[in-house]
Amino acid sequence: MTTTLPTPTPIFDTPADVERAVAGARKASARWQQMGFEKRRGLLDAWRADLAKNADRIAETLSEEMGKPHSDAMFEIVMALEHLAWAAKNAEKVLGRRRVATSALTSNLRATVEYLPYGVVGVIGPWNYPVFTPMGSVAFALAAGNSVVFKPSEWTPRTGQALIASFHRATGEFDIAQCITGGGDVGAALCRSGVDKIGFTGSTATGKRILAACAENLTPALLECGGKDALVVDADADVAAAADAAVWGAMSNAGQTCLAVERVYIHEAVAEEFTEHVLEAARALRAADDGSTQIGRMTMPRQVEIVRSHISDALSRGGQALLGGLGSIDGQVVQPVVLTDVPEDSAAVTEETFGPTMTIRAVADMDEAVRLTNASEYALGLTVCSKRNGRAIADRITSGNVSINGYVMHAAVPTLPLGGVKQSGFGRVHGADGLREFAYARACTETLVNAPIPLTSFKRGPKVDELIGRVVKEVHGRAGAIRQLLGKA
Structure with missing residues (x-):
């Protein structure tokens, strides 16, 4: 039976609604900032409690809109709550004012740095993880x-509305966080x-279109974009565990994950064993649209066509389907497909x-695996499986994130940043870097006593310039000479 996606919820918001929402957020921004870290933490904790209380209902909405099994939807919400808790608790520690050291020429000053909120942050979320992913921006920006x-995505508008409705319910604040629904025009x-x-x-x-639009007003942007992540398996890896990671990384969420395992490069010495484990695990999986299986439907019809075209291109160019193929596609339900050659x-x-x-793809050695992995224009995530050389292999590969002997665990740790390089985007969510992403650094100096050497004054004459010159040679020249001596030694 062919499965088709229900029509998305009608879109009611317009660009004019966007203007009104931003104006309301602008008015509320100063009040939210002036509350301070501690009061904001209390409100964010109340929001977290409300989300937890209503998690089952939000998960049902998410499953209906997006198609993933209820258990996966719940896991996504749990992960979002972990990161929300961390952001609320650690915002002051990461962003609050702190004293920093001065130098020999500026020892008369007290120097501090703090990270201040931008004001109003716009968040555009995806449909594949409509709770966990946008909360990495929404929660951290609020904190x-x-x-x-x-x-939220036009494919998951009710999930986005549920998140913000929970914030309103828990905090009594209606302008601090707002939800607008719509497509590309919104x-x-x-x-x-x-x-x-x-x-x-x-x-x-x-x-790229988002960045072009932001450039018109020099609006800074955080972009977490696509990926073509690889799993690299060395000859000394736990082959069964590596295969399990590969299957989960490729097939969970119907493969609709920017950090999904889409390419595997495995040492030829264990390639046959690895492939057998992969096929055994993948054959045990079944995709369906009734919530009874571990894999749900694919969300967007046009994405199914991309999958179809990629499989067709691979097979037409000599690739082999070890499992599935074009016949794996039935409407928007796609069964697991494993390709080689x-x-x-x-x-x-x-x-x-x-x-x-x-x-x-089997490779002769890890040099070949590294070369092929780095050939991609994407560099979001990476998984490396090796008992002895995992770190050494990972250090040779460009990626924003890496998990060694475990798939995508870096995204589960609230203290770690998440983001990509190259065509996978720039900027970071999660962790201290994620908090700083939504604040700008402000440096401040306070003059404690008058400077013995007036650096920024027209009173600085030839004698002072001569003194500065001697100080510079003494402090910095001596350091260079010491380094030269150490180098010769």
């Missing part, structure tokens, strides 16, 4: 002292609305597939 206007309007920063998660193609310049290897597929 940093910003007000937020959140636009997202573009948010970028051009005068917000002070944009946090976006989505495809690289859409990210796929050319490295095929779409299934170079472009983001975003479906329950993986390619496996």
Whole structure:
């Protein structure tokens, strides 16, 4: 039976609604900032409690809209709560004013640095993880002292509305965090609305359009874009565990994960054993749209067509389907597909597939694995499996995140930042870096006593310049000489 996606919830918001939401957030911003870290923490903790209380209902909405099993939806919410708790608790420690050291020439000053909120942050969320992913921006922006206007994906608008309704219920604050629903026109309007920063998660193609719109007003942007993540397996790896990580990384959430395992490079010495484990695990999986299985439907019809085209291209160019193939696609339900012997310049290897597929390639050694992994224009996540050389292999590969002997665990640790490089975007969510992403650094000096050497004054004459010259040679020249001596030794 062919499965089709229900029509998305009608879109009611317009660019004019965006303007009103941003204006309301702007008015409320100063009040939210002046509350201070401790009061904001209390309100964010109340929000967390309300989200936890209503998690089952939010998970039902998420499953209905997006198609993932209820258990996966609940896990996503749990992860979001972990990060919300960390942001609320640690915002003051990370962003609060602190004293920093001065130098020999500025010893008469007290120097401090603090991180202040931008004001109003616009967040544009994705549909594949419509709670966990946007909360990495929404919660951290709020904890940093910003007000937020959140636009969820047009495919998961009710999930986004549920998140913000929970905030309103728990805090009694209705302008600090707002939800607007709509498609690309509403997202573009948010970028051009005068917000002070944009946090976006989505495809690289859409990210480029977001960045172009933000550039019109020099609005800074955080972009978490696409990925084509690899799993690298060395000869000394726990092969069964590596295969388990590969199958979960490729197939969970119907493969609709920016950090999904889409490419596997495995040492030829263990390639056959690894492949057998992968096929055994993948054959045991079944996708369906009735909530009875571990994999749900794919969300967007056009994404199914991308999956179809990637499989077709791989097979037409000599690739082999070890499991599944074009027959795995039934409407928007796609069964697991495992491909091998796929050319490295095929779409299934170079472009983001975003479906329950993986390619496996045996390599002669880790030098080849590193070279092939680094050849991608994407560099979001990475998984390395090796008992002895995991760190050494990972250090040779460009990626924003890496998990060694475990898949995507870096995203589960609240203290760690998450984000990409190259075509996978820039900026970070989560952890201290995620808090600082939604605040700007402000440096401050206070003069404690008059400077013995007036640096910034027209009173500085030839004698002072001569003294400065001697001090510079003594302090910095001596350091250079010492380094030279140590180098010769």
